[in-house]
Amino acid sequence: MVAAVLVPAGAATAQTPPAQTSPAPAATPKPVEAAPQAVPGFWDPRRRPDRPDLSRLTVIRFLTETDYPPFNFTGPDGSPAGFNVDLARSLCDEIKVTCTIQMRRFETLVDALATNRGDAIIASLAVTPQLRTKVDFTDPYYRAPARFVSRRDAVMPEVRPEYLEGKKVGVIAGTSHEAYLKAMFTDAEIKSYANDDALRAALRRGEVDFIFGDAISLAFWINGTDSAECCAFSGGPFVESRYFGEGIGIAVRKGNDLLRQSLNWALFRIWEKGRFTDLWLRYFSVSPF
Secondary structure, X not given: OOOEEEEOOHHHHOOOOOOOOOOOOOOOOOOOOOOOEEEEOOOOOOOOOOOOOHHHOOEEEEEEEOOEXXXXXXXXXXOEEOHHHHHHHHHHHHHOOEEEEEEEOHHHHHHHHHOOOOOEEEEEXXXXXXXXXXXXXXXXXXXXXXXEXXXXXXXXXXXXXXXXXXXXXEEEOOXXXXXXXHHHOOOOEEEEEOOHHHHHHHHHHOOOOEEEEEHHHHHHHHHOHHHOOOEEEEEEEEOOHHHHOOOEEEEEEOOOHHHHHHHHHHHHHHHHOOHHHHHHHHHOOOOOO
């Protein structure tokens, strides 16, 4: 059985390149078993948020999107379902407030919030400087990390630039993942591919030693039938915000500090009680982290 490992505080999950003064290892590390299941936790237990006046909240109208499984999708009975939906319900339970969840097309969510057709967007919305001009965000509740994948017989517990010297690494052309490799893994032989299918096929055929990309989609590929159980993650997650974003937050209307602070308080409480970990493991049998 795979163990769960809690990864605390967002910055602690980042895997950054070693300092230039670090000596290179004498040899590439030997293959090892894949790392245990990890659960993201972006909350610092030393920075407990203050409990706001929750009595001022009577209802939270959540907006979410229609088709981004497993985060958002329509359940068999036609009701909203998915990780974000269950998280929203947990937040309302913690705050002890009535909540509704309305599904809309992703591109309509911000306008719906601005025109008071909802109070908060919980739809895997990435925090960006552009969106910050339109909405306020809670603290991140997860990130979309990048990770390396190798064949199962060549898994590494840690991946550093010097370990991949001369190795062939596949990546999707024109992405932030490609830019990161070119900036940080300068001694690797980077091979660019047009799309996910071509990239993953190259690893299965042995044309490359590793592939590098979005860990969430890679996690589902690893655990799905298309991979034919060929491959596994190597090393830990990379969450460098300059390349991979600030994280995923819940959006509220500009200036709605009461709701933003209440959601931050509830997110911390859910994580502290272990409910976030339980929810994550329910949806991610192979964790992106």
